[in-house]
Amino acid sequence: MKFKVNGQEVYASTGGRPFDKNKPLIIFVHGSGLTHMTWVLQTRYFAFHGYSVLAIDMPGHGLSSGKSLKSIEEMADWLSSLIDSVGYKEASLVGHSQGCLVTIECTSRYPNKIKTLSLMGGAGAIPMNPDLLNLAENNDPKAVDLMMDWAHGPAGHFGGHPVPGLYHINTGGMLAKSRTIKDTLGVDFRACDNYKNGFDAAKKIKIPTLSILATGDKMCPVKEGKKLADLIEKSQVEIIDNCGHMMLLEEADRVLKVLKKFITTNYPSKFK
Amino acid sequence: MSDKKKTVDPNTYKFDTLSLHAGYQPHKNAGSRQVPIYQTTSYLFDDVDHAAALFNLERGGHIYSRISNPTVGVLEERVASLEGGTAALATSSGMSAIFLTVMTLCEAGDHLVVSSQLYGGTVNLFRLTLPKFGIKCTFVKPRDTQGFKKAIQKNTKGIFGELVGNPGNEIMNMPEIANIAHDAGIPLIIDATYQTPYLCKPFEHGADIVVHSLTKWMAGHGSSMAGILVEGGKFDWMQNDKFPTMTKPYEGYHGLSFAEEFGPTAFTMKARAEGMRDFGPCLSPQNAWNVLQGIETLSVRMKKHCSNAEEMVKYLLAHESVAWVSHPSVPDHPDHELAKKLLPNGRGSMIAFGIKGGKDAGVAFINNVKLASHLANVGDTRTLVIHPASGTHSQMDEATLKFAGLSHDMIRLSVGIEDINDIKNDFEIGFRAARKPRLVSNQ
Ligand SMILES: Cc1ncc(COP(=O)(O)O)c(C=O)c1O
Numbered sequence: 100m101k102f103k104v105n106g107q108e109v110y111a112s113t114g115g116r117p118f119d120k121n122k123p124l125i126i127f128v129h130g131s132g133l134t135h136m137t138w139v140l141q142t143r144y145f146a147f148h149g150y151s152v153l154a155i156d157m158p159g160h161g162l163s164s165g166k167s168l169k170s171i172e173e174m175a176d177w178l179s180s181l182i183d184s185v186g187y188k189e190a191s192l193v194g195h196s197q198g199c200l201v202t203i204e205c206t207s208r209y210p211n212k213i214k215t216l217s218l219m220g221g222a223g224a225i226p227m228n229p230d231l232l233n234l235a236e237n238n239d240p241k242a243v244d245l246m247m248d249w250a251h252g253p254a255g256h257f258g259g260h261p262v263p264g265l266y267h268i269n270t271g272g273m274l275a276k277s278r279t280i281k282d283t284l285g286v287d288f289r290a291c292d293n294y295k296n297g298f299d300a301a302k303k304i305k306i307p308t309l310s311i312l313a314t315g316d317k318m319c320p321v322k323e324g325k326k327l328a329d330l331i332e333k334s335q336v337e338i339i340d341n342c343g344h345m346m347l348l349e350e351a352d353r354v355l356k357v358l359k360k361f362i363t364t365n366y367p368s369k370f371k
Numbered sequence: 372m373s374d375k376k377k378t379v380d381p382n383t384y385k386f387d388t389l390s391l392h393a394g395y396q397p398h399k400n401a402g403s404r405q406v407p408i409y410q411t412t413s414y415l416f417d418d419v420d421h422a423a424a425l426f427n428l429e430r431g432g433h434i435y436s437r438i439s440n441p442t443v444g445v446l447e448e449r450v451a452s453l454e455g456g457t458a459a460l461a462t463s464s465g466m467s468a469i470f471l472t473v474m475t476l477c478e479a480g481d482h483l484v485v486s487s488q489l490y491g492g493t494v495n496l497f498r499l500t501l502p503k504f505g506i507k508c509t510f511v512k513p514r515d516t517q518g519f520k521k522a523i524q525k526n527t528k529g530i531f532g533e534l535v536g537n538p539g540n541e542i543m544n545m546p547e548i549a550n551i552a553h554d555a556g557i558p559l560i561i562d563a564t565y566q567t568p569y570l571c572k573p574f575e576h577g578a579d580i581v582v583h584s585l586t587k588w589m590a591g592h593g594s595s596m597a598g599i600l601v602e603g604g605k606f607d608w609m610q611n612d613k614f615p616t617m618t619k620p621y622e623g624y625h626g627l628s629f630a631e632e633f634g635p636t637a638f639t640m641k642a643r644a645e646g647m648r649d650f651g652p653c654l655s656p657q658n659a660w661n662v663l664q665g666i667e668t669l670s671v672r673m674k675k676h677c678s679n680a681e682e683m684v685k686y687l688l689a690h691e692s693v694a695w696v697s698h699p700s701v702p703d704h705p706d707h708e709l710a711k712k713l714l715p716n717g718r719g720s721m722i723a724f725g726i727k728g729g730k731d732a733g734v735a736f737i738n739n740v741k742l743a744s745h746l747a748n749v750g751d752t753r754t755l756v757i758h759p760a761s762g763t764h765s766q767m768d769e770a771t772l773k774f775a776g777l778s779h780d781m782i783r784l785s786v787g788i789e790d791i792n793d794i795k796n797d798f799e800i801g802f803r804a805a806r807k808p809r810l811v812s813n814q
Contacts (some may be wrong), residue, residue: 115427115627136634143429162609162631230379240380248381257385259396261431263439263445264643265636266394268383273604273635341398352430359457 110162111153114146130196132284134161142350149368167286175204207300222323223297238281251314251341301330313342394448442656457604458639465584467652468598480504488536539776542706549577587750590665604635677717694725699746732805737806754787
């Protein structure tokens, strides 16, 4: 569905069910250069089981208009405005990679609005490899190829997508190339690299928080994810083995199982 | 600064490795090194929730082997990876891959622009069968690049062609025709059966959907029928209102919009969820496995196919019984330069040549070769020959034959990977008979 946030048109997938303002809201926030489509194997479950789902395209990404936001702090404020724009007072947040930085910052800034936080492949800081940053800012498609290489675990490099017939690495790559690389990935990587407030933000978070980390994650290694989780008061960590940074696709079912249990326990819906 | 500065390069697996490994994880299959053959029709649900989740496309997985099967799934991922595509759907034959592609793209009242040099079966589909579904086609000669543009109508939903036309070896200018398609907001669909991704990856030259008859070079062994459609993932279905069945809510899945929900894999998702579900030309797991065995050696075989073909071209060009030779490796082939650009790893193993003495000589040649097999297939590891005017294209009248770039003296040769001298010796027998058709034919 399309709606406006701060006057700009935003696209969000509602997970295959109509958006229903009576149901509790879960917002999914994608990683650098990606789109709502990375969440297809998590969102539809919640949409079919009593929740309203918004898997958003950040400004300038996917089907959303406008320009990419330049800092994690701006993205966090924008996310809070998005909740207002769709007529909600509260929401549950789920983030992947850069989306974790955004949702951590948002939760620390708007503690009463956010009810649970789920982080996948998250860390307190995501300093970028300078070569990768440079390629992305120079609009070089190699940036996407490198990201897809590093973002998939050893098993993910062979494929074996949970949806029959889909090939991970090329699908992810095509998502990241769907708009101009320097305007999406380039801006996002710079925003991640610049963001220094993650650990301080984490200390302020008092809501139930889930961190899903993967043993083969080279971009946000388990060690970094745990460092962040240790700072959050009500934090729970789940580790997925034999999997890389793209856990939401590489091990979609295992990720969904953990997420399902966490959200239905901590943010139950009275709807079916 | 030292020039030794290390450049970072992605370490994703390369072509030869993907052809052996892509799409399969042994640790999820009891450690079985070889891909298991899941010879089953259906799959247990954990509980009712699991069943509902699969039917609602909430999660990936298998329900029923018409829709998907784990062995077939490995083949699909493998071909998608080799083509540089996002997703693929395997079918029971090349024809059903083409049919499902058209039915996923078009509705009654729609139109396609189609290259005139196609496999005879495909010509029949476009010329005679699709009109019965209300889908019309305009045929354009493969070299008439601007003709493709002129033939586009308001209701045109795509351009379709074989990169190297069959059997005349005329090459479509794929990059330019892709631009023409994209300027009109429609996809370019390429049948790349004759190339395999080893010779050409059409997505790198602007194609949006690739189809294959896997029956041919991809499998190589000539044991199994199979086809596949592969999606490039770049085409934007939402850029105009030409593709409502991709972009508007689909009643068959709770009002799902394929383009919104699945983006770069939307076409394959729709082809499976609707086309395969409702038409049902699914590939058997055994045949999928057979094709996988062939793909494991794709590069090795294609190299030998191409080197043998180039040897045969030289041999035929020098032969007294040969009137003309058509292969993109021949310097005066009109598409020689374009072939270098589009087929850098080899120009393929299909040769057409004219035999002196016309139709009778052709028949005598075919009837007398011993090693080369006379049959209606191409892309076998064994050398194959046919005389189209009396075989594959025999249902065509004189005018249609000419429009399809055929002549009565033409012999189509699919060069195998036998010892090259054995193939040449065999051809000598054929040519000798052709020079005296009345004496030795039909022995
Ligand atoms: C170029 C081409 N496309 C499609 C087909 C049809 O494939 P199948 O025979 O697997 O149905 C053929 C078969 O000869 C072919 O040569």
